[in-house]
Amino acid sequence: xxxxxxxxxxxxxxxxxxxxxxxxxxxxxxxxxxxxxxxxxxxxxxxxxxxxxxxxxxxxxxxxxxxxxxxxxxxxxxxxxxxxxxxxxxxxxxxxxxxxxxxxxxxxxxxxxxxxxxxxxxxxxxxxxxxxxxxxxxxxxxxxxxxxxxxxxxxxxxxxxxxxxxxxxxxxxxxxxxxxxxxxxxxxxxxxxxxxxxxxxxxxxxxxxxxxxxxxxxxxxxxxxxxxxxxxxxxxxxxxxxxxxxxxxxxxxxxxxxxxxxxxxxxxxxxxxxxxxxxxxxxxxxxxxxxxxxxxxxxxxxxxxxxxxxxxxxxxxxxxxxxxxxxxxxxxxxxxxxxxxxxxxxxxxxxxxxxxxxxxxxxxxxxxxxxxxxxxxxxxxxxxxxxxxxxxxxxxxxxxxxxxxxxxxxxxxxxxxxxxxx
Amino acid sequence: xxxxxxxxxxxxxxxxxxxxxxxxxxxxxxxxxxxxxxxxxxxxxxxxxxxxxxxxxxxxxxxxxxxxxxxxxxxxxxxxxxxxxxxxxxxxxxxxxxxxxxxxxxxxxxxxxxxxxxxxxxxxxxxxxxxxxxxxxxxxxxxxxxxxxxxxxxxxxxxxxxxxxxxxxxxxxx
Numbered sequence: 180x181x182x183x184x185x186x187x188x189x190x191x192x193x194x195x196x197x198x199x200x201x202x203x204x205x206x207x208x209x210x211x212x213x214x215x216x217x218x219x220x221x222x223x224x225x226x227x228x229x230x231x232x233x234x235x236x237x238x239x240x241x242x243x244x245x246x247x248x249x250x251x252x253x254x255x256x257x258x259x260x261x262x263x264x265x266x267x268x269x270x271x272x273x274x275x276x277x278x279x280x281x282x283x284x285x286x287x288x289x290x291x292x293x294x295x296x297x298x299x300x301x302x303x304x305x306x307x308x309x310x311x312x313x314x315x316x317x318x319x320x321x322x323x324x325x326x327x328x329x330x331x332x333x334x335x336x337x338x339x340x341x342x343x344x345x346x347x348x349x350x351x352x353x354x355x356x357x358x359x360x361x362x363x364x365x366x367x368x369x370x371x372x373x374x375x376x377x378x379x380x381x382x383x384x385x386x387x388x389x390x391x392x393x394x395x396x397x398x399x400x401x402x403x404x405x406x407x408x409x410x411x412x413x414x415x416x417x418x419x420x421x422x423x424x425x426x427x428x429x430x431x432x433x434x435x436x437x438x439x440x441x442x443x444x445x446x447x448x449x450x451x452x453x454x455x456x457x458x459x460x461x462x463x464x465x466x467x468x469x470x471x472x473x474x475x476x477x478x479x480x481x482x483x484x485x486x487x488x489x490x491x492x493x494x495x496x497x498x499x500x501x502x503x504x505x506x507x508x509x510x511x512x513x514x515x516x517x518x519x520x521x522x523x524x525x526x527x528x529x530x531x532x533x534x535x536x537x538x539x540x541x542x543x544x545x546x547x548x549x550x551x552x553x554x555x556x557x558x559x560x561x562x563x564x565x566x567x568x569x570x571x572x573x574x575x576x577x578x579x580x581x582x583x584x585x586x587x588x589x590x591x592x593x594x595x596x597x598x599x600x601x
Numbered sequence: 602x603x604x605x606x607x608x609x610x611x612x613x614x615x616x617x618x619x620x621x622x623x624x625x626x627x628x629x630x631x632x633x634x635x636x637x638x639x640x641x642x643x644x645x646x647x648x649x650x651x652x653x654x655x656x657x658x659x660x661x662x663x664x665x666x667x668x669x670x671x672x673x674x675x676x677x678x679x680x681x682x683x684x685x686x687x688x689x690x691x692x693x694x695x696x697x698x699x700x701x702x703x704x705x706x707x708x709x710x711x712x713x714x715x716x717x718x719x720x721x722x723x724x725x726x727x728x729x730x731x732x733x734x735x736x737x738x739x740x741x742x743x744x745x746x747x748x749x750x751x752x753x754x755x756x757x758x759x760x761x762x763x764x765x766x767x768x769x770x771x772x773x774x775x
Contacts, residue, residue, distance in 0.1 A: 193680060195680060195681060197678065200706045207709070207713070222717040222740065229661065229664065230657035230661070235660070415639040418635035418639070419636055444629050445624075448628045451624075456668060456677070510678060
């Protein structure tokens with residue numbers, strides 16, 4: 180029965196059945212008919228997972244990002260980043276990376292971040308002579324910083340799955356996020372070194388840009404300061420960030436309307452429903468895995484095969500790279516992390532190290548065809564055919580793999596800051 | 602079929618508006634409740650359980666009613682591999698298959714959800730909030746959401762079948 184369910188689920192997956200239904204049907208069939216579990220148990224466990232308090236931060240961060248997008252904060256952040264580094268070789272590209280890293284972190288939606296920052300930066304970069312295909316893949320790659328730089332929704336999902344405090348997972352993403360910014364920055368600088376740069380902004384222009392961006396720049400301070408000072412829970416900090424975003428959009432930038440807030444709420448609800456539908460149904464899968472003792476069997480098999488920490492990390496890398504190519508990161512989380520986490524602990528590996536390595540390799544899928552929503556979205560913003568952008572993909576996949584390998588061989592990148600903050 | 606499709610469209614149009622209003626309101630309540638939770642705890646030293654515990658309890662009512670509308674707008678996460686290689690009637694056949702699976706799945710989960718709600722209603726469990734609410738109110742979101750998904754899947758399935766069975770331009774010319 181299990182083999183049949185897995186085979187049918189794979190067929191459904193390839194034939195574009197929504198993933199929440201694939202998870203739900205495949206797992207429910209095995210749970211009810213093979214493991215004789217009552218439906219009420221499945222539904223009870225599913226509700227238990229989706230109503231975890233830590234997960235409430237996800238829609239609230241999405242809301243804060245949506246309000247900042249509509250309230251004018253995103254545009255000012257992009258302008259500030261441009262005045263800061265725009266005149267460097269490849270400066271506009273670096274400005275886009277910085278703005279994307281900053282905005283994507285609490286936007287909650289990588290696609291919304293690409294649209295927000297890309298709409299402003301991509302035309303500007305193309306006018307300056309940056310090759311369109313390169314800009315498109317760069318935007319998609321930079322948006323992937325969302326999964327690392329706190330407050331990141333990927334960190335919240337990982338915490339919900341592994342019961343690691345969110346404050347520790349947030350901290351684990353800091354250093355790797357900066358490493359990725361540096362790597363992408365090096366690529367842009369090298370690739371666009373021959374391009375004419377915009378005129379260097381004067382000190383006055385920079386100060387003005389900084390002054391107007393201050394309210395937006397203050398948002399992460401509220402979020403992370405509140406959490407690490409012990410004043411706010413992650414969910415409360417996300418809610419306060421949302422209210423702060425409304426206040427600056429209405430009172431300071433005066434660009435946020437009541438309609439804008441309603442649209443932000445509507446978008447928040449839709450994105451949340453997409454993510455939480457997968458969480459609800461993927462929990463069926465974790466019930467099946469638990470009752471069938473799959474993780475224990477995999478650990479035994481792995482140990483008998485003489486598995487070492489290195490082979491474990493390389494297996495994580497390959498599996499995440501393959502799955503990430505075809506499936507988005509949220510389903511991959513729920514499909515693999517429960518097993519990876521048990522294996523990592525059995526091999527005495529740090530669970531935060533797993534978070535970073537997992538995200539590094541699964542995130543490469545954002546830019547690899549055929550399922551590369553990041554590239555499709557950025558191509559839409561740039562009004563360019565995605566196929567033309569694909570020729571730039573290998574370069575960024577290479578960067579992603581180098582980044583992932585760095586994370587495998589230097590676990591301190593993930594564990595140093597959480598230990599320090601402890 | 603046109604008559605059924607027209608009625609389904611009208612019903613689903615209203616359901617989509619209601620689901621959107623409900624989910625947006627819940628999102629707003631979540632933001633306000635947790636902000637108030639932080640403020641009251643900062644001001645009075647103790648928070649109110651309601652502010653902390655209400656948002657998680659509302660999540661199912663935000664998520665499940667939107668399953669149907671999200672299916673129609675193609676917003677659910679899926680592996681978009683096959684549609685890239687198909688066009689015309691083959692693509693319509695694939696969509697027919699997808700919507701049939703969604704319909705069958707929605708019916709299964711609707712039935713399972715109903716049974717679960719009935720069980721929790723009989724057990725009479727209450728939520729651990731300051732004001733006690735029956736726990737089955739939360740679980741009711743599950744069959745409600747899948748009932749809405751049944752209607753939307755059916756509409757999309759019938760729509761695709763209508764396109765599939767419609768004569769092609771060459772057939773019309775003949």
